[in-house]
Amino acid sequence: MHIMPQIKPITIYRLAWRNLAQKPFRTTCLIIMTLLFSASLFGGSILTKNLNDGIAGMANRLGADILIVPYGYEKELEVALLRGEPSTFYLKADLAQKIEKIKGITAVSSQLFIASLSAGCCTSKLQLIGFEQSTDFVISPWMKQQLTARLHDNEVVVGSKILADVGDEITFFNHRFRVAAKMDSTGMGFDTSVFMTMDAAYNLMKTADLLSGDVDHIRNYVSSIFIRVDHDYQPKAIVNQIMQKYAVEYNLDFVMTKVMISDIYKWLNSFSVIVYTLAAIFWLLAIVVIFIVYSSTINERKREVGILRILGASRSMLVKMLFIESFIISVIGAIIGIIFATIVLCAFSMLICQSLGLPCINASFSSAITYGLIVFILTLIIAPLASSYSVLSITRTDSYQAYREGE
């Protein structure tokens, strides 16, 4: 009986694998080349998809066409809306009643923004938003389950990322609130916002001493007015009308959501162009590098393949073996690249979206699989394609020549 450890039988796959394993540096470099492509394409396209879905979701449900803010606060509002970076600004409230009458405007609803102090529930500052329940058309599309009753002044609706559930209590500026409902994920700043009645918001402002004067005085202010425009009217024309009548008196600025969203789409387009260009470059680069590496070892490989030929391997066996070898490189590169990109995305996707200041929705499992498959197939092509010239020329000469040339 031999006490030799079990030796795996020789197969064409094993021969290919052993060859790769014997040249770890070369193999690693080739794998890294393919991995750069698979990781960049998979990561980039999923990120693009996340952003696209986030923006599409926002565009679909953001019912407002025009947002009015105090002059100079246009950016603050966009940032608060998209990123949830808390801010506080004021506008005289009576404007809302005045513009309601303008033809073409179908809905008007005001909101009051308050940047909270750090609350017990949350590590960072939150955006507290007072909204008008009777006129609201901005928040309600995102509600997971509709409120059965009107929101009381001691109740709040929380964004999807707020770590509180229905029934929990949260305290802001010493006021205690019960969580009455939780919103759907919006991918926007709403996810980290807390919504309450206007009255509750005014009371908070008073307590926090954000505006001087009594509550009745504070009631004269809101932060932003959300306007929905009839389909037959141009938001631009409506904005012009408001401008002419009230811009001077109220010192206004406007955010047109369609413009904002199409700007984001434009940006996203150039982002995806960069992603795909980069991936294409990596793809070509991998092919070129692998082609060069393989070509530079043709003579060395001819000798080695010549031995196999002399031992009785047919040409087709050798071609198969060499292609399996490059296939293994591609497969490993594809798998590691996709896994690597997945890990990076899981860890940083939200952070990336946040730092880009854009809404983001995590891609569904099925679309991740689809993208993964496409990337996998594109990566699979790389090494076999890049090595095909070498493989054919390594195996072309008959064994005798291979043996002589290797001498």
Next chain:
Amino acid sequence: MNILEVNNVSKNYGSLYALADINMTVGDGKWLSIMGPSGSGKSTLMNIIGCMDKPTSGSVILDGQDITQLSLTDLTVIRRDKIGLIFQQFHLVPYLTALENVMLAQYYHSMVDEKEALNALERVGLHARAKHLPRQLSGGEQQRVCIARALINYPKLILADEPTGNLDEANESLVMNLLHQLHQEGSSIIVVTHSPEVAKHAETTVVLEHGKIAQIIDNLK
């Protein structure tokens, strides 16, 4: 019965005649040495007999079959089924262990049998080195692995092109002993060598000069 018949074989590269009208026969179970100066065509002849090259003209009958008419693919099959090859340069696959190199010959021939491969290594005294890569073996050891690989499929004909060219005396006699064993077991053997000592092990020595047979020596006399 002859294992090999070489009839009017010529091989030319352009105007250069590497082999010119060679005629010879090797009887079943015989041992033949081929000697001659460098460039006299010894390796060319071995490559033709070993199904790795084709003559320009003439025929080679190996074990009753005319191999000059066969395609490269068929030659590959004949080579792996009937011939065991030993080279001066140790043609081992660099990324496979000694044992795997032996098993490789089995793989292309028929079926991989690890036990048998280990036995072959044992015969050449390298059982303990089975797991070593070629570069971890000395020249003599590599040559012995080549022999183990050549004998693993019980070839009818063993072709050895300067099998001891790179070896010291001790290793040379080890290799020659192995060839003797194979010879005794019935294999026919053709050895190309520059060494008269090595050549003497054969029953017959053929001397080539300028691609022609210059002399045939009967070593038994």
